[in-house]
Amino acid sequence: MNNAHLYRGSLATIILKLLNEHDTMYGYEIVQRVDELTHGExxxxxxxxxxxxxxxxxxxxxxxKVIKIGNRIRKYYQLTESGTKETVKKLAELEQYIKTMRALVNPRFR
Amino acid sequence: MNNAHLYRGSLATIILKLLNEHDTMYGYEIVQRVDELTHGExxxxxxxxxxxxxxxxxxxxxxxKVIKIGNRIRKYYQLTESGTKETVKKLAELEQYIKTMRALVNPRFR
DNA sequence: TATTATGCATAATATTTTTATGTATTATTT
DNA sequence: AAATAATACATAAAAATATTATGCATAATA
Structure with missing residues (x-):
């Protein structure tokens, strides 16, 4: 993972989108899911x-929501209404970013 | 420009690619060029x-290379051989980033 | 029983970027 | 002619974000 620098600023977008898809998730689960989905990237x-x-x-x-699994706790996170709106916004921003970067970097897209 | 956070980490990629295309550029010119190419985005x-x-x-x-235009200086920047290699690398990283983000964010791409 | 996996968390450090300045020359508008 | 805007460099303080390094504790597996 040598391109970590590019992911700066993308973290919130990733978390929000995953929560948007999965309804509820806990922290450790998010780490695992990202690892799976990106094949370790x-x-x-x-x-x-x-x-x-x-x-x-x-x-x-x-x-x-804090849940006890045996003696171990999990903190389940869920989007609020405001969080859902923010997700939509952040996804649009990501699309815009990709478009802009293509225009900058790929003369074909000008 | 509310999605500035996404551009964190992309600056070097942008500069290198522009220099790769234009041979030589000076700082102020880079600012202008980015502004034009992204329509102010x-x-x-x-x-x-x-x-x-x-x-x-x-x-x-x-x-x-420092050049005098009248009494005002300009600093023209140009890629070295090593810089050209780095440009190729950074562009590949950007493509990888975009792919990975699509996989994370767009279930269609899984 | 030792190690790995699960599950939370924070603190120190590093990096990058924004915001705010600063200096100076040249061109344009009033 | 004077004021303003554009050109062209630069840095310093502050903010934001992430990495690395820890730490604690429970459950599962070798």
């Missing part, structure tokens, strides 16, 4: 994930 | 551009 680190989840929760984009 | 700030140019020069990716 993108290694989502906990040091990035958890602060991001906390931030989006504080912003009202996510809701948390 | 991406506003490249000098505070980001100049340090990045200096860094890549220090890394041996770019060469500078």
């Amino acid at each position: 993108l290694r989502l680190t906990e040091g990035a994930l958890y602060p991001s989840l906390h931030k989006m929760t504080a912003q009202g984009l996510l809701e948390v | 991406l506003r490249l700030t000098e505070g980001a551009l100049y340090p990045s140019l200096h860094k890549m020069t220090a890394q041996g990716l770019l060469e500078v």
Whole structure:
């Protein structure tokens, strides 16, 4: 993973979209899912994930439900209404970014 | 420009590719060119551009030629051999990034 | 029983970028 | 002629984000 730098700024988009698809997910699950979906291309680190989840929760984009599995806890995250809107917005922004980068980088797209 | 966060990490790729196309360019010209090509979508700030140019020069990716236009100077940047290789690499990384993001974000691409 | 996997979390550091300035020359508008 | 805008470089403070390195604890597996 030498192109990690490009993923800077994409983390929230990824998390929101996954939650949008899966209804509820917990942190560890998100890490695993990203690893699967990208075939190891993108290694989502906990040091990035958890602060991001906390931030989006504080912003009202996510809701948390704490569940006990035996003696171990899981924190299930779910999109709020506002979070769903933000997801749509972020996906549109990603599309725009890709278009713009193509225009910059690929003369065919000009 | 509300999706600025996505461009984090893309700056070097953009600069290298533009230099790859135009042979030589100076800083101010790069700002203008990006503005034109993206129809104002991406506003490249000098505070980001100049340090990045200096860094890549220090890394041996770019060469500078200082030219006087009247009493005003221009610093023309040009890819070195190593810079050309790096450009190819960075463009491949961008393509990979886009593929990966599509896989994450667009179930159609799985 | 030792190791790996699960599951949370934070703190120090590094990197990159934005925002805010700063200096100076040349061109254009009032 | 004077004021403003455009050209052209640059850096410094602050903000944002992510990596790396830990830490704690439980459950499963070798």
